Amino acid sequence: MKRFWVAWGERYLYNPSLIQKILSVLLLPLSWIYCLLAYIRYLRSRPKSFGIPVVSVGNLIVGGSGKTPIVVELAKHFEKPAIVLRGYGRQSRGMVVVKDKSTILCDVIKSGDEAMLYAQMLDSAMVIVSEIRERAIAEAASMGCDVVLLDDGYGKHSIEKLNLLIAVPTPNPYCLPSGAYREKLWSSKKVIVMMERVDFKRSVTLKNPTEKMVLVTAIARPERLDPFLPEVIEKVYFEDHHFFTQGELEMIVERTGATSLLVTSKDLVKMSSYKKLNISVLELSIELNETIITTVKDYVNAAKN
Structure with missing residues (x-):
């Protein structure tokens, strides 16, 4: 359920449907109040x-x-x-x-x-x-x-x-x-x-690619990865900063028949102790x-x- 509302919220903010656009307009008075309070906070800061x-x-x-x-x-x-x-x-x-x-x-x-x-x-x-x-x-x-x-x-x-x-x-x-x-x-x-x-320019290096990869990631707005993705058999998104369990990752592999999980470097730091999993990594770098x-x-x- 939490994953559903996170995905709904990201669509509402970045790619709204007609109903979401109407909701956004209805909430404008609250937005004006919020923005005014943020401005007052800024003016009062030293x-x-x-x-x-x-x-x-x-x-x-x-x-x-x-x-x-x-x-x-x-x-x-x-x-x-x-x-x-x-x-x-x-x-x-x-x-x-x-x-x-x-x-x-x-x-x-x-x-x-x-x-x-x-x-x-x-x-x-x-x-x-x-x-x-x-x-x-x-x-x-x-x-x-x-x-x-x-x-x-x-x-x-x-x-x-x-x-x-x-x-x-x-x-x-x-x-x-x-x-x-x-x-x-x-x-x-x-x-x-x-x-x-x-x-700045972004570039991506793919480490340990395999034949059937499933993208598994817990970053905000995961669609940002799409321009850098190789071919994957499925995309599985978790809420930002989610801590993966080995069990839920193994279930994804079993359900999809994946030969590896494709993750970002940010996801990888939460999987390093799961030795039985085959991991492919999207390593993002920046040229400033x-x-x-x-x-x-x-x-x-x-x-x-």
């Missing part, structure tokens, strides 16, 4: 410096936009980066140092899938999850990091930072609950808007425009001085 450069990679909408590979690519350009994020889907609370400069300190259940992916992909990066991002930034500064990369930080208006904003096309331009926007791009807020195929890289480096260097 950006604070934490003694360390902070670069945010975010978007304005609910659902996925591909922030993770961009953060990974940016982190590679610094010696002592820290990745700070909320840790959606984790089964823990408070601040957790997932990885110090060399060692992963907890499991994926405590860290969440995105944080563990960062920890595994970036040898020199510290990774911290916390509902209170300011606390995690202060911790990164105390541990000697030279820059904080904030995953999904546009709305954290009280933090002094460089804002990179990924543009995500949507036919529904309204704030919640009529549309997908958590808040608008306020005219007085300085941001760098990043356009796909202009400021040199102008973006230079802009970020210039900001970080100026903030240090």
Whole structure:
């Protein structure tokens, strides 16, 4: 049932039917109130410096936009980066140092899938999850990091930072609950808007391909994968951040006769202990425009001085 409502909600926000469009219009008064409250919250905020450069990679909408590979690519350009994020889907609370400069300190259940992916992909990066991002930034500064990369930080208006904003096309331009926007791009807020195929390009490598693959994934808006998919015999979608059990994955293999499960790197971190499963992996990488890289480096260097 939960999977049904998640899929319904994604269609409502990004590819609405006629009935869903009518519902969206009926909910517009609530959207105006929501957007007004978000604007007031923005106006009342006062950006604070934490003694360390902070670069945010975010978007304005609910659902996925591909922030993770961009953060990974940016982190590679610094010696002592820290990745700070909320840790959606984790089964823990408070601040957790997932990885110090060399060692992963907890499991994926405590860290969440995105944080563990960062920890595994970036040898020199510290990774911290916390509902209170300011606390995690202060911790990164105390541990000697030279820059904080904030995953999904546009709305954290009280933090002094460089804002990179990924543009995500949507036919529904309204704030919640009529549309997908958590808040608008306020005219007085300085941001760098990043356009796909202009400021960054995505590419995918397929590892361990087999003859009969079933796509199994738990990411937001999984249809984003379609342009990169090889031929698959079926697609099975779970809600974002879902923790797979070995039993449910084995049932998918048995039902479909698949020779492997095709997953993303984000899904894979939650399956690494399931040794009996044959896994194929879609590894997504990003090529960033040199102008973006230079802009970020210039900001970080100026903030240090």
